[in-house]
Amino acid sequence: MIARRTPRYLRHKCLWISTQSTLYAITALLTCGIFFSEAFIPDTIDSNGHLFSLASRSGNLTQLIQLKEDELQEIPRSSVRMTVHPAIPEMRKPPMGRMTDRARNVSRSSKSKRNLTGQTDMRLRGTMVSVEEFKKKAQAKALEDSVRKRERLLAMKNRRSNNSRDEAKGGLNFHRPHSGFRGVQRNEENAHLFKDDNVTHLSFMLYRLIKTHQIASVLDVPCSASTLWMPELLKILEFEVPGFHYRCIVPDDQYLVEGVLRYKDFSSATIVKDENAWASKLPRADVALVWYGLGYMSPQRAWKLIKALRKSKTKYVVVPNFPDVSHNPGSASKYGHVNVRRAPYRFDEPLRVVNNMSGDPSIRKQLLLYELGGIRSGVL
The missing domain is CATH 1.20.5 (Single alpha-helices involved in coiled-coils or other helix-helix interfaces)
Known part of the structure; x- marks a missing residue:
């Protein structure tokens, strides 16, 4: 360190000398480094296949680096092979033909910018279109x-x-009720039936149940009592319900009744003789109509019918019910008045209840729709 009391011109001279010496030292270090690094310059193969070095130990480095451009251009690209000095670890190049995502995006952007036709390019589903x-x-x-x-x-x-x-x-699809049908109307032939049942309301509600629950087959047990109004309903069901089928089970002594023979005019109707057919096997149906049979059977026979319907895999059953009856007789009823919600039947809650089914306003009669799988087994 130069003292402050030293004259100014001496201090300046000392600083100049130290600066010059530093520059000389740096120059000497650079020169030594150039001569020692010539061994690490990679070798190259010329067009003739001879290995030559870009830096010669005895030559001048500056002259060797300044190669002629024409000589370098004459060397094919495929014949050039880079060799690395053993002292330097080998660096692996990425395989040819593969591009990174970044390089691919750059190339796409550059292609989109280059517009040779003078029109703006737009991308549509991964392709370039004008x-x-x-x-x-x-x-x-x-x-x-x-x-x-x-x-x-x-x-x-x-x-x-x-x-x-x-x-x-007058024809509709399967799922839509027919707006023109309002039930079988009363006439001279069936007037006596209206004393016990409101046939107009009964036939209309049966029609609606068949259309609403998509029913394609009906089993009537027995059918001899409904011959005066059922054929009129079958005319509509045959036309509206695809593949509709009606099976009439009738006793032997009533097989030749004039009303039963009417069903032979319908291609969808089948007459099955022997009212006791359920003792062996009943045909399968979507719904069983036991409107005129349950009240006139004994409880034991009624349960046999329910079991037979269940074995035939019938889905629904329609039965009459008189809710004002507090005690059911132990045998067949004279007038057919039974209450299926009381003993010994004790049916569960029905799927559908329709009132005003009696032709006599003083008598309460209901139509009950049950699913056979939900009816309890009778204990008799």
Whole structure:
């Protein structure tokens, strides 16, 4: 350190000398480093296949680095092979043909910027298309969508017109009740039936139950008492319900009754003789109508019928009920008045209850719809 009392010109001279010495030292170090690093310069193969070094130990480094451009251009790209000095660890190059995501994005962006036709390029589903081509595709897609929409609207309109035409003819689809049918009306032939049952209301509710629960087959046990109004209902069900079938179980002594023979005119009706057919096996049906049979059977026989229906895998059963009856007789009832909610039947809560089924306003009569799987087994 130079003391402060030293004259100023001496201090300046000392600083200049120290600076010069530092520069000389740096120059000497750089020169030594250049000569010692020539061994680490990679070798190259020329066009003739001879190995030569870019740096020679005896030559001048500056002259060797300044190679002629024409000589370098004459060397094929495929024949150039880089060799690494053993002192330097080998560096693996990525395989040719593979590009990183970043490099791929850069190349795509550069391609999009280069527009040779003078039009703006747009990307559509991973491909490069021009604006005009994009507009053509968009217009074609819009036209196709409009055509499809017009076809759907036309199909809906035709469907509605067909439904209205069917309503005018009296035929409907399976799931929609017929608005024109209001039950079998009273006439001179069936007037005596209205004393016991409201046939108009009964036939209409049966029709609605069949349409609502999508029922395609009915088992009537017995059918001899419904011959005066059931055929009129079958005319409508045959026309409206696809594959509808009606099975009539009738006693032997009533097989030749004129009313039973009416069912032979229907292709969907089948007459089964022997009222005791459930002792062996009953045909399968979606619903069993036991309207005129349950009240006139003994409880033991009624339970045999329920068990036979359950074995035949019938899904529903329709039975009459008189809620004002407090005590059921132990044998067959004279008038058929039984209360299935009381002993010995004790049926559970029904799926559907329809009132006003009696032709006499002073008598309460109901229509009960049960699912056979939910009816308890009788303890008799």
